[in-house]
Amino acid sequence: MVCCRWMRWLHLYHSVSFISQDYLKTRLVWPLTVIYNARMNLLARLLADSDEPLYSLADKVGFSYSTNLIRAFRRFKGVTPMEYRKAIRG
Template identity: 45%
Template sequence: EQIEKQFALSARPFIMHGNSVLDHVITELYQVPENIRLEYLRVKVLELLVTLKTVDPTLVGIERPYFYKSQVEKVRAILAFMMKEPERHFTMEELSEKFNISTSSLKQCFKGVYGTAIYTYMRNYRMDMAASLLTQTDEPITVIAGKVGYTNTSKFSEAFKKVKGKTPLEYRKIEI
């Protein structure tokens, strides 16, 4: 009840960003040792509640986005559609038209649901896919670049390094 009042949860749901302590506690909820699962989760939920009580909602960036269920469903369908063809770069206009959603709603809803812009999400997805191909296959980097939508290998290497911190060649040597 205290936490509900503190964050005015009855008004509308919200997203709270930028609290490393909360991020840490929540991350640990996913790393549960099997032999003490129930006890561990109880302790972590209590830790989460205590941590929430110490957070001043006026000092953290609290966003209160609201999206219609139909918008969220469309955004999820758009992501699934794009993931089927990672080599293809879709424009916002193409996606908006195909899924009957305005470009501004698409951008806002996607960021609200996935926490990042649509192009950033897809770039990261493509680079994760490329990283997997680099370590699990012997395919040339130019072929991998093409599979994730890059016709120019140097542009691919630049994007890969920006996301992964290493060039594709360095990544392949280190990870194998």
């Protein structure tokens, strides 16, 4: 049902802020928070599974600069991406 309601709103060309507010009311979380968490979880999986350099992973998860990625990941996990990679791999 929620999906159908969202599709109706999109067809009516409601503003992004209107849709975000309604999403917050129904899910109790901002849509950008959901996207941010998904990006950080994807990065954590990529760090654990691949040997790619950080700048390459930053591009894959949608960050223009690896410095922004490092800052965001530290806020999310409490450690830098390289510290996380070392801890996961032992």
